[in-house]
Amino acid sequence: GNSVTQMEGPVTLSEEAFLTINCTYTATGYPSLFWYVQYPGEGLQLLLKATKADDKGSNKGFEATYRKETTSFHLEKGSVQVSDSAVYFCALAQGGSEKLVFGKGTKLTVNP
Amino acid sequence: DAGVIQSPRHEVTEMGQEVTLRCKPISGHNSLFWYRQTMMRGLELLIYFNNNVPIDDSGMPEDRFSAKMPNASFSTLKIQPSEPRDSAVYFCASSRRTINQPQHFGDGTRLSIL
Numbered sequence: 001g002n003s004v005t006q007m008e009g010p011v012t013l014s015e016e017a018f019l020t021i022n023c024t025y026t027a028t029g030y031p032s033l034f035w036y037v038q039y040p041g042e043g044l045q046l047l048l049k050a051t052k053a054d055d056k057g058s059n060k061g062f063e064a065t066y067r068k069e070t071t072s073f074h075l076e077k078g079s080v081q082v083s084d085s086a087v088y089f090c091a092l093a094q095g096g097s098e099k100l101v102f103g104k105g106t107k108l109t110v111n112p
Numbered sequence: 113d114a115g116v117i118q119s120p121r122h123e124v125t126e127m128g129q130e131v132t133l134r135c136k137p138i139s140g141h142n143s144l145f146w147y148r149q150t151m152m153r154g155l156e157l158l159i160y161f162n163n164n165v166p167i168d169d170s171g172m173p174e175d176r177f178s179a180k181m182p183n184a185s186f187s188t189l190k191i192q193p194s195e196p197r198d199s200a201v202y203f204c205a206s207s208r209r210t211i212n213q214p215q216h217f218g219d220g221t222r223l224s225i226l
Contacts, residue, residue: 032212043116043203043217044155051212089155098143098207099168100215104154 002027006090006103013080013110021075021106023064023090031092033057033066033073034100038087047075047088080110114138116218118204124224130192133221136185137206145215146179146189147203155203161187162209194225 007022025031032051036044048057053068062077073090090103117136125131137144145160159169164181172179176195181187191198201222205215 034214041219043205043219044215045217046214049212049214093212098162098209099157099160102155 002094002101004090004101004103006106009106011108015112016079019077019080021088023073025071025092031094034091035075036089082110082112085110116204116206116216118218118221122222126226127195128193131194133189133202135187135204141206142209143207144187145205149201196225199225
């Protein structure tokens, strides 16, 4: 079946550090890929998405590129801020389906 | 625009009691999803509806759980009888029924069963 594997956290960085959160997936066909972010006490929010191979999703300084050859969708940001502290979820939707399959989430803490 | 609205935000009750969680999706969205989030199991899809009709309830853990969507603007998730292992944060999300449209999540209901 479809699945998403994220690097285990927690991840702790200093402000302005470079961030990478790894995400790999298993799926048949050509899924769409997403990153969601969950701030404390809130629900998940869509951060970015990519719907086909080699697409790059970007938002708020975050980027992720859909790599079909490595079945990966790693999240990156060049310079993190304290306000980026949150839990990040990688997810996929199998082509044509509305159901999202989520990874277990990676907690990021950014210290000043 | 108002987002997805869930109530209550917090619920504490004793085991054996009936619990009802409520959700109002975003107006114009015709898909609705119920999720459960725990430390051990992460985020799990329980059930989802299209145009008020349940499409996939394979994630509903057992018969004690039931969900309804009587109209396009309201859904409930009911647990009867509740057990301590049901303690979790329950999220409702809605989306337009179009490929690759994002799901919009409510702020969740934190449920504690004593």
